[in-house]
Structure formats: structure tokens, C-alpha cells
Amino acid sequence: MLAAGAVFVMWAVATLTFFAIRLIPGDPAEAILGGPGSQASQEALDQVRRDYGLDQPLLVQYLAMLARLVTGDLGTSYALRTPVADLLGGQLGGTMLLAVLALLVAWILALGLSLWSTGRARVAAAVGEGIELTAAALPHFWLAAVLIAIFSTGLDWFPPIATGTPAGLVLPVATLAIPLAGFLAQVMRESLLDALQQPFVVSARARGENTTGLRLRHTIRHASLPAISLSGWALGWLLSGAVVVETIFAMPGLGRTLLQAVTLRDVPVVTGVVLLVALVYVVMTVVTDVASRLADPRLRQEGAR
């Protein structure tokens, strides 16, 4: 059932991408011949259209693409003339590292913030909520520029261009993590508040549990449940944020690959990146499902029956 759903999602994504990229103006043959506005000769255009099957009817091209995808062949990049699979394989690692680190940091920030501020005095709650709302609303491009201005140009702590060193990762990860932490903390706060009003909290108190212990041992699981199921969405959101962050910090990765491919109308690469992101979504849905079961014993029991 899950497999069928995943296949359907992948098919839908491939189909939408294929037709969407043809709805925007631009000739893929020109992408092959040095980009838009190329003054390629008729011979060159003809040859390229023949070689890449662009002279075929759209439906034939579409079916040919599906046939290729079924065999696991993502095709060859128009602009870079290398297999799409190699291209994406080379860029996936950097982007995943960035996204996973950002997710991790966002989780830590969000947990810390919501555990600290929820159910406390009004001032702390208001401050916490204010920070979350502000953080969640920060656009990546703005945050990146501010972080560079403060920590690169001002303090000279971290480089503005990420050249593969750990120090270079700090600002990109922070740019992605801070707004996400705002989102996650907001949903955590709500379920944490909910949990703090449950009867088991009173009984734990009665057993002599102090506030910190109560939060860490009893309510943290409740707080994290919705955030766990959000993490699948969050990873996809981070991948789209990677387009901006990779461009600003000059990091190699899928985001920049996608941006360049769309600009050049490099259909196989666009399709490849979109499929890959869809796959990540599908996998993350499974992973968050499992993680929710681990965090919530109720789900495990239901599953056992």
C-alpha cells in the first residue's frame, strides 16, 4: 500500500515537472547549444533535436522519459552533458548534510526554547512566543545577509563563503535552522501546554518530581510528537531553502543545481532533482511514522493488536 502510494507520488511528480517546464517559454535545444539566446546554426539545432529526441511529439517524449525512469535511468543533462544520476549523486551529500544539520540544530533550539518558556511566568512565555514568531517569519535571504554582516564582516568569526570547512557550515546551517526552530517551537509549546495540564502531571508532582525533571522525563515526549511528524515536511522545506542558502554562501548542492537547471531549461536535471526531493519526502514520511511510534507508546500498542 505504502509502496503503491510512493510510486504514484513519483509518477505524478515526474509528469507534472515534465509538462510544467514546457509551459514556460524557452527552447531546450538552446540549453544544449550554449544557453538562451544562442545563435546556433540550423545544422546544430537539427542535430541536437535529433540526438535528444526533441523533434518527437511531446507525448512520445513523455513516454520515452517514463520508460527511462522505470529502468532507473534519469537521463543526461542537456547543459552539462553528464548523466543526471552522477550529477545529483555528487551534489546530494552536501545538501543533505546541510539539511540534516539544520534540522538537528532547529530541534535543539526549539526544544530548549519551548521547555524553558512554556507554562512559566507570563513574561517568559511572551518572550518565548515573540522569539518563535519572529524567527519563523525570517526570510532566508535576509537572515543570511544579516548573519554575514554580523559574523563575517563585523566579528570575522565565520567565512561568508562556505569552502567545505566546518566553520564555513555554521552560517548556512544557522540561516536554515533559526526560522525552522521558530516553527517547531510553536507547535511544541502548544502540545507541551496541553501535556502540562494532564492529570499525570499532578500525580508526578505528588510523587515529588521537580519542574525540570517533570519537563524532561514526562512532558517532553508529548511536546515532540507533532514536531516529529512535522520533520518530514521540514526536511522538504529545508531542501527548498537550500536554493537560497547555497546561492548566498556559494556552496555546491542540489539547490543551486536546480536553480541553474531551471534557468537553462535543462529538463532532465530539473526532473531528476524534483524526483529526488519527492523521494526524500516519501522516505521521511516513513521515518517520521516510525519515530512517532517510538515516542508514543499508544501508537505501538495499537500497531501490536
Added chain:
Amino acid sequence: MPTATVTTLRPWRRIALPAIALVSAVALAGCQAAEPDEASGDPVEGGTLVYASGDAEPTCLDPHVGGNYPQALLAGQFLESLVSRDTSGEIIPWLAESWEPSDDGLAWEFTLREGVTFTDGTHFDAEAVAVNVEHLKDPATQSSTGYLAMGKVDRVEAVDDLTARFVLTAPDSALLESLSQPWTAMQSPAGIARGMEENCEAPVGTGPFIVGEWVKQDHVTLVRNDDYSSPPADAGHDGPPYLDAIEWRFVPDAASRYAALQGGQVDVIDNPQPDTIAAAEGDDVLTWIDAPRPGAANRIELNSGQAPFDDERVREAFIRAVEVNDGIDALFFGTAERSYSALSSAEQLAYSDEALFEPDLDAANALLDEAGWTDRDADGIRMKDGVRLTLRFPVSTNQSIPAEQSLFEQVQATAKQAGFDVAIELLDLSSWYSALFAHEYEIVSAPYTKVGPDVLRILYHSDSITPAPSGYFANLAQLDDPAVDALLTEAASTSEEAARADLYRQAQERILGGYYLLPLYDQQNSFLLDARVEGARTMPTVSTPTFYDAWLAG
């Protein structure tokens, strides 16, 4: 006028930057040495220069394939051309020592430099020249720029080892200029024979650096060619370059590039934004190289092929109505100088006429009244026979920097006073070209880089209205004037210098006088360098930087 002016930025220069740039330009005009900076000592060997490029990362490093400016920027470090150009516009020897056209102009014999080897160890000879031209003309190469440049070349014959004869189908006074461009540079035939995929990764030339590794979306490493022996005639020294290597990084964001330069993470950046250049003035440790690209000036073209600009009075009215000088000063922070020519100031034969572009709102209104655009709608936009005076203005966000986009908004505002409705549409490159190919524009601004005044023939000869197979056409003004055609065709086949110059002057007078275009400024091309970089300069051909004479001080 020279192509490149080098100005070290000091606070006191803030006041009169354009004037200073001009003064330095004049001071440098006769200077062929690479390093005009007064503070330099003896060159130091070694070190890696880090260059941060804001231009798009090439999809292929071989500039024969396609052929755009980002490719030229990189190729200039490892490929060399038969000839070059000096700052006075003279063609000078490079891989060719001398050249001689036949009397009928249909054959050119080039005597090649002796003892030059490609970095794969093979010899540079007449046969290699023949292979390169064949490569450019082969449809399978997918060449665009180089293919056009070799348009009149039928073939190249190797007369002997060091004599290459270009056989032409028609006389071509632009041949030397075409051959000076990086898009027609010489590559090792053995390198070309490896096939496109491999040659795109690491083309093999005779240049001062060799392509090391290319990490996509990150950087290209260029390492020193220890056996280098073929600098152009205007280079600052002989033998191998001083630098060990160049790390050529792709950094698309302008603010990040500048921050990296300020923090010392990189040594050179290209495409600095005007506000950044102005901000760098306060910074004693940065050097600004202002190297306008050759060919056409940046200009707004008026589409004379359809209404309303098929009426010269309406074209003149638009040009008289629009006010750009204050906008250029403010938005470009004094880093761009107003042009009144169709050609770049890098071109010796550029002809300017300021009087033609004097703003005059009253004259504009009178001309529009005369042309029958007498009604006005509720917004104050002029109408004629129920049609609004709307000018569609597709703007490429890839080619127009933010300052230029803001300038176009000022064009919009000032044109409105005369009753024009300028409809700006911001588009990505592919969509922008699609709009042009469909003739869905009344005004448009498109840069065009080429060495020499022959660019006028490409932009304003009526042949260039006919689209190329891809849909591309260069004559965006759709200027169709037999007199202009005749002048440009004759100029392109006239080698005698005074006669050629006179023909180009007449052609430019006619083009400017017909109100087909509104010149704005040279095609901006700036570099900011850390002051420890000495000896860098830009090539007077297409204004790409060269680091052959460069070294790192301190």
C-alpha cells in the same frame, strides 16, 4: 580611449570619481606595461590567488562550444589567441607573429610564433590552426559565437609548419578582431580529439595556466604552466607566470563576494554592484579595475519595425522625454559614465553626439501631437484612434543589474510625463528571449560584446532582422535602412584604415540620427582586488582579467 582604467580607491577620490577615472585612463593610454600602480615592488613568486566570480558557472570550459562571457573569463587564463589588441585599439601579435592579407582580401597568411607548445606537449603549428577553425565551423561543436566570427572563413590551409592561410569567401576587415577574441582561441588538436565531454572538462591550450580540477558549483583550479613561453606583445614579463595557481570560485551572490573580499577569504571579485564599488572607496586596501566591455554600449533599443516606433517622430519624442542622467549618477554612485554613442568607449571608432539626446519635454509633446497622439486617457497616457501609447519593455533580470532595473523605472516615470505608458516586465533569460523572438516589445536593452566596430553590422544591418534558426536576431531596433546597410557592408570589407573609419562614422551618424536607440553607458565590467594583488590587468580585447603578470605582495 583605452579599455581599462585602474584606480586605487582612496577616500579623497570619492568626490570626483568619474573625473579621476578619466584622468587615470588618459594617463594610462600610452602605457603598455601591466602594472601601473606606483606602490609595487619586485614581483614575488608563488602563492595561490583566489578569484570569486559572479558570472554564471560555464557548462563547458571550451569557449568554442556555445561561446559566452563566463567561458571567456576562464578561458583567458589557459587559452591564447592568434592576435590580441592593445589599449590604443591596435591589433598586436600573440600566437601569430605577423599577418598579411592578399590584394583581393580573400586570403590572409599568418606567420606563427615558433617553439610554442600546448600544455599536453604537442606543438602549436599551422595544422593546429586549421583544426581549430574546422572545430569552430563543425555543427557538432555546437559553437555560436566563434561560429559567427568565422562566418566569412571558408577554410585554413597549412602552407608550411608556421604559415597558416585563411581562405575567405568575402573580404573581412573584422577578421583580426574576430581572431583576438577568446571564443576563437587556439586549443590542442589532440585535446579536441578527445571528444566534447572530456574537452569541456579541461581544454588544453598554450596559456600561462592549466586547468587542474573542476569541482562543479564550487571552483576550478588553474595551475601554473612552467613551460609557458607565449605572452602577448603587451605583457609585462616573459616566461612562466608568478603565481603557483588560481583558485577560481563561483560565488553567485554579490554581497557574499564582497564580504569574502573584505574578510580576505578571496583576492579578486568580479561584478561588484555599484554601491559596493562606492563603499570600497572608504577601504584603503581595495583596488578597482574599471574595464568596460568592447562592442556596443548599453542602450535602450526602440523597435522601429512596428507601431508606434515605426514613426520617427514618436521615436524622437521618447528620447527627448526620457531623462536618465540623474538616475545614472544616483543609482550607479558615480561609477558609470553616460554614453552618447552606440559603441563602447573601448572602441576607437565610437562616435558620440550628445545634442541628439538632449531631454526636452516640450519638444517631445509637440512631436507626439504632430504624430497624431493627441488624445489622453484618465491616466494621462496619450491615445490615437483608441489605442494607448503603450511601450512594452521586457527586462532580463539576468542581464540587468538591480541598479539598471531601477534606472528603467526612472525611464518609465519620465516618459510618462510626455504621455508614454512604459510597461516594464521583469523576465528570466529564456522568457526574455521568447518575448523578443515574438516581437512583443517596443523598447528593450540588450548587451552585446564583440571586439571592434563590426558589432554595428550585427546590431543594425537589416540582415540581422532575419532570425537565426534558434529565433535569435540581433537587430532589436529592427533598423531597416538601405543606406546604413550599404555603409556597414562596405566598412566590413574595407581594410584601409582611414576609409574604414570614415564609413563607420557615417553609419553611426545615420543610426543615431534616426533615433533608433538611447545610449546609456558602457557595458559595466568591474573588478575589485585586494591591494596585495599586484600586476593584474584586463585584456584590451574583451576586457577579461589576466593574471599572467600578477603576483601576491606581502
